[in-house]
Amino acid sequence: MIQNIIVLGSTGSIGTQTLDVCRRLGIRVKAISGNHNEKLLEQQCREFKPDICWVGEEKYGALKTALADTDVKVVTSDDALDSLAYEQEADLLLNALMGIRGLKPTLAAIESGKRIALANKETLVAGGDIVMKKAAEKGVRILPVDSEHSAVFQCLQGGKKPKKILLTASGGPFYGKKREELRNITPTDALRHPNWSMGAKITIDSSTLMNKGLELIEAVHLFGVRPEQIEVIIHRESIIHSMVEYPDNAVIAQLGLPDMRLCIQYAITYPERVESPVGSIDFGSLRGLTFAKPDEETFSLLPLAREAIKKGGNLPAAVNGANEAAVTLFLAGKIKYLDIFDLVEAAASASAFQKEPTVRDILDTDAAAREFVYGRT
Numbered sequence: 001m002i003q004n005i006i007v008l009g010s011t012g013s014i015g016t017q018t019l020d021v022c023r024r025l026g027i028r029v030k031a032i033s034g035n036h037n038e039k040l041l042e043q044q045c046r047e048f049k050p051d052i053c054w055v056g057e058e059k060y061g062a063l064k065t066a067l068a069d070t071d072v073k074v075v076t077s078d079d080a081l082d083s084l085a086y087e088q089e090a091d092l093l094l095n096a097l098m099g100i101r102g103l104k105p106t107l108a109a110i111e112s113g114k115r116i117a118l119a120n121k122e123t124l125v126a127g128g129d130i131v132m133k134k135a136a137e138k139g140v141r142i143l144p145v146d147s148e149h150s151a152v153f154q155c156l157q158g159g160k161k162p163k164k165i166l167l168t169a170s171g172g173p174f175y176g177k178k179r180e181e182l183r184n185i186t187p188t189d190a191l192r193h194p195n196w197s198m199g200a201k202i203t204i205d206s207s208t209l210m211n212k213g214l215e216l217i218e219a220v221h222l223f224g225v226r227p228e229q230i231e232v233i234i235h236r237e238s239i240i241h242s243m244v245e246y247p248d249n250a251v252i253a254q255l256g257l258p259d260m261r262l263c264i265q266y267a268i269t270y271p272e273r274v275e276s277p278v279g280s281i282d283f284g285s286l287r288g289l290t291f292a293k294p295d296e297e298t299f300s301l302l303p304l305a306r307e308a309i310k311k312g313g314n315l316p317a318a319v320n321g322a323n324e325a326a327v328t329l330f331l332a333g334k335i336k337y338l339d340i341f342d343l344v345e346a347a348a349s350a351s352a353f354q355k356e357p358t359v360r361d362i363l364d365t366d367a368a369a370r371e372f373v374y375g376r377t
């Protein structure tokens with residue numbers, strides 16, 4: 001099992017749960033990073049005593065002063081985050097950053113040969129070809145933290161290539177609704193997820209099913225399958241976290257209560273399994289497990305994501321960038337819920353296609369897609 005870890009995005013939902021796992025397993029936290037929440041960062045620094053802590057520029061002065069009586073080195077700037085990921089020695093880097101910002105630190109950590117636990121799906125959505133190629137070159141293992149991908153990864157233990165991956169989706173808070181009924185959805189409505197407690201961006205993505213679209217792209221990269229081999233299936237109870245079907249049509253599923261600490265812990269202890277604070281499923285009191293096909297006409301970002309990864313190149317980066325911008329605008333009350341769908345679709349059609357983008361091209365594509373979305377409002 002690993003001895004020490006770097007946690008990027010330590011103040012977010014996955015980040016704090018990761019530190020909870022580290023606390024219980026006695027794993028040394030070598031570095032952490034957070035953007036805005038300097039109070040929580042200070043608390044985390046005092047408890048875990050990392051060598052280094054990265055913070056967003058706005059909070060740099062305040063945090064540095066607050067930690068003046070400690071040995072924690074406080075740094076800021078994008079370059080400092082990349083060099084932290086590269087230079088700081090650790091067995092594992094867990095990336096729980098939000099959005100495309102996670103791409104460069106992930107690449108830096110792979111370059112230095114660190115094992116990666118990836119909770120930042122946008123990294124693979126936008127730069128999956130480059131990230132997976134670099135990981136193969138460096139012999140670096142990328143362990144999924146996302147519950148569905150952790151489930152698929154667990155179902156593939158001891159198995160060969162799957163014939164099919166069945167990605168489960170809760171369907172989010174608007175399951176069963178038609179487009180017309182989504183017209184007046186507010187951020188508060190969309191932030192009410194039935195099963196999972198998560199950050200704001202991913203909760204909105206879950207409500208639009210874009211989250212499942214991003215996960216489909218992530219799965220293509222992580223498991224080396226074609227988009228056609230992935231089926232999204234609505235499973236309202238969030239007990240089965242995903243399944244794989246083998247060539248003989250045998251299906252293996254991974255089940256558990258919906259609690260991210262299980263997936264986080266498995267990425268940290270892999271290939272071992274140790275006790276966790278997550279409860280057991282009480283099968284006797286489960287009323288049943290239900291399944292349905294997703295409504296791709298209403299939740300059109302799911303098929304859009306599938307088409308984007310089929311075409312490949314920089315298109316997934318454009319879709320992802322446009323979506324990040326649209327969700328930001330929606331949460332700020334600047335656009336309507338249905339505008340998210342329209343803006344992402346329009347930005348994807350407007351994006352200039354590149355078959356084999358570099359990291360620079362991907363970041364440029366992302367910026368152009370955001371500008372397109374912001375320009376429409």
Ligand code: MG
Pocket residue numbers: 146147148215
């Ligand atoms: Mg997920």
